[in-house]
Amino acid sequence: MPVGTQGTVKAVSRNELEQLNAQIILGNTYHLFVRPGMEVIESFGSLHRFSNWPHPILTDSGGFQVFSLAKLRKISDEGVHFNSHLDGAKMFIGPETSMEIQASLGSDIAMLFDECPPWPCEESYARESLDRTLHWGQRCRQWIDDHRPCTDTGERQLHFGIVQGSVYREMREECAKALVDMDFDGYAVGGLSVGEPEKALYEAVDAAVRFLPTTKPRYAMGLGTPPQLLGLVARGVDMFDCVMPTRVARNGGAFTHEGLLNMRNQKFQKDPSPIEEGCECPACSGGFARGYIRHLVKAEEILGLRLISLHNLHFYLRLMERAREAISMGNFTEFRVEFTARYQSTSQT
Amino acid sequence: MPVGTQGTVKAVSRNELEQLNAQIILGNTYHLFVRPGMEVIESFGSLHRFSNWPHPILTDSGGFQVFSLAKLRKISDEGVHFNSHLDGAKMFIGPETSMEIQASLGSDIAMLFDECPPWPCEESYARESLDRTLHWGQRCRQWIDDHRPCTDTGERQLHFGIVQGSVYREMREECAKALVDMDFDGYAVGGLSVGEPEKALYEAVDAAVRFLPTTKPRYAMGLGTPPQLLGLVARGVDMFDCVMPTRVARNGGAFTHEGLLNMRNQKFQKDPSPIEEGCECPACSGGFARGYIRHLVKAEEILGLRLISLHNLHFYLRLMERAREAISMGNFTEFRVEFTARYQSTSQT
Numbered sequence: 288m289p290v291g292t293q294g295t296v297k298a299v300s301r302n303e304l305e306q307l308n309a310q311i312i313l314g315n316t317y318h319l320f321v322r323p324g325m326e327v328i329e330s331f332g333s334l335h336r337f338s339n340w341p342h343p344i345l346t347d348s349g350g351f352q353v354f355s356l357a358k359l360r361k362i363s364d365e366g367v368h369f370n371s372h373l374d375g376a377k378m379f380i381g382p383e384t385s386m387e388i389q390a391s392l393g394s395d396i397a398m399l400f401d402e403c404p405p406w407p408c409e410e411s412y413a414r415e416s417l418d419r420t421l422h423w424g425q426r427c428r429q430w431i432d433d434h435r436p437c438t439d440t441g442e443r444q445l446h447f448g449i450v451q452g453s454v455y456r457e458m459r460e461e462c463a464k465a466l467v468d469m470d471f472d473g474y475a476v477g478g479l480s481v482g483e484p485e486k487a488l489y490e491a492v493d494a495a496v497r498f499l500p501t502t503k504p505r506y507a508m509g510l511g512t513p514p515q516l517l518g519l520v521a522r523g524v525d526m527f528d529c530v531m532p533t534r535v536a537r538n539g540g541a542f543t544h545e546g547l548l549n550m551r552n553q554k555f556q557k558d559p560s561p562i563e564e565g566c567e568c569p570a571c572s573g574g575f576a577r578g579y580i581r582h583l584v585k586a587e588e589i590l591g592l593r594l595i596s597l598h599n600l601h602f603y604l605r606l607m608e609r610a611r612e613a614i615s616m617g618n619f620t621e622f623r624v625e626f627t628a629r630y631q632s633t634s635q636t
Numbered sequence: 637m638p639v640g641t642q643g644t645v646k647a648v649s650r651n652e653l654e655q656l657n658a659q660i661i662l663g664n665t666y667h668l669f670v671r672p673g674m675e676v677i678e679s680f681g682s683l684h685r686f687s688n689w690p691h692p693i694l695t696d697s698g699g700f701q702v703f704s705l706a707k708l709r710k711i712s713d714e715g716v717h718f719n720s721h722l723d724g725a726k727m728f729i730g731p732e733t734s735m736e737i738q739a740s741l742g743s744d745i746a747m748l749f750d751e752c753p754p755w756p757c758e759e760s761y762a763r764e765s766l767d768r769t770l771h772w773g774q775r776c777r778q779w780i781d782d783h784r785p786c787t788d789t790g791e792r793q794l795h796f797g798i799v800q801g802s803v804y805r806e807m808r809e810e811c812a813k814a815l816v817d818m819d820f821d822g823y824a825v826g827g828l829s830v831g832e833p834e835k836a837l838y839e840a841v842d843a844a845v846r847f848l849p850t851t852k853p854r855y856a857m858g859l860g861t862p863p864q865l866l867g868l869v870a871r872g873v874d875m876f877d878c879v880m881p882t883r884v885a886r887n888g889g890a891f892t893h894e895g896l897l898n899m900r901n902q903k904f905q906k907d908p909s910p911i912e913e914g915c916e917c918p919a920c921s922g923g924f925a926r927g928y929i930r931h932l933v934k935a936e937e938i939l940g941l942r943l944i945s946l947h948n949l950h951f952y953l954r955l956m957e958r959a960r961e962a963i964s965m966g967n968f969t970e971f972r973v974e975f976t977a978r979y980q981s982t983s984q985t
Contacts, residue, residue, distance in 0.1 A: 294931060298938040301922070323905065323931045330906040331927065339923045556672065557679040573650075574688045578680065582643060582672040589647040589938055 311343035317352030333393030333439035346394035390436035459494035473504035532599035568601035570594035660692035666701030682742030682788035695743035739785035808843035822853035881948035917950035
């Protein structure tokens, strides 16, 4: 899922996302709640209508940004009081509010409100935090059962639980089992990519995923590099969201099968070739040379980051498409090994 | 002509310009000379090939930016020594260099190298400056005759002279006549919109245009507001370039038939209507509401200025199209009066 933080995937348009075959995008509840605010989005009827995106949207719960962006936050069992990172305005999100906001946004998939503990995290705090996440999960479950929210097309809104538990395997297991008992439409593994080593990341996913039903979507939140995505697919993960394709693009980084290219590099100055030969993205198939893109990036022209964003989104979406194809063909392991070896064998940055 | 300062019309792509029916864009010789530099563009063969724009390009002479942007410039009859506004590098552009650079760029229309005097301008300096512009004009003519430059498709590169003379009617007349004697493919009126009142602008154009042949294109450089464009069309001007559609868009300003809208305005917060009803631009016909665009602009999302840039470019290009239609139909004056009255009757900003 390309990430549309503030109601738009940065630098790209709806038509472009459709051309890239993006099936679903992510919207950030915290960002939209803070600006433009629910009153504005409700006046349009839904986030789909407001942002002119008629295809599926998944919204996060707001938890992650409340913990990473907001100021002066005060966490209690009730929820989180915080000050907006934009203007310091006093705000509150708790489990019921998060569900309400996401129901108002009318997203197709809403995420449970959870606490995302930092890394490193003492076992005692991880315990306290997990108890709160599970308590909030029960309250979210109750709210959903009481309100049975729908999307703006009248479909039932789906709800995914989020497995927390920091790096503690037994807590991940406990959380996964407890959420499955509460019965949601899908399950995510959260609290990852907050600074922990890659090994800890995989262990946390392993500890959770084995207790999540294979008959429902399993989603690893906020990840990752291309080899990581394949590593997680190998572990049974079905869904991802990641800002990397667009964020890296805005810094001039382009993903290729040979690794990341820094498009600011002087060696591309007179290079007439596309970012990657054979790539079918609008930038590479549209006749835009590395030398021209380098110039655009150096000159801080918007077209430069637009072209790299399109390329990177295509790279990620195509990677997932190829993973699906390989799974169908029964040769995912070979595909993953080959892709990863090629990707990591060179360093072109 | 949409302006592609650094080898791209800011924020929009080639496909979008094609959809907007842009027939020709302008490239800034000074900007391209300073970055990426001629060695890079020459390695691609031409500006068309470098920037992936296979349609007509007009390049300015570099004069205007040398006088407005460069630092520590020293003007002599030879040309202008200056320091790059980017890194202070010492550079030189004179009449022959300007013609050489534009021949290397391979533009379809190249402009003569001229001096653009400031406003206000003493008569004595205007005289000295005009003598230099005419002297440079002769040297450009000589260079063109000696080199007979072609575009990268083998067409003869066209060359337009530029009428200077500040606000002095007799100098404008003298310059126009002298340039016509030198025989160029078209003629521009330059040195406008440098701070002078609108009345002085129209007088300067009137003083020049009457001596320029109606059988060749007449071009007013760097102008203007929508009513000004129609005012200049009424005076016989055929061509324009202007950064206003894109520059105003980046500040959140959208052109409409009722005047300029400031899309940051709070009153648009919940407005579900397009920027302008009935407008066929990609933003208005694509389902993007004022309220959403306002949010994008406030949140500094690139999509916001992309959408307004597309709208404004469409507005300008469509205005010129309608002026051409009205001229063909013989009702240009009515069209102009009606457009201008409606445009100026309201102030929605």
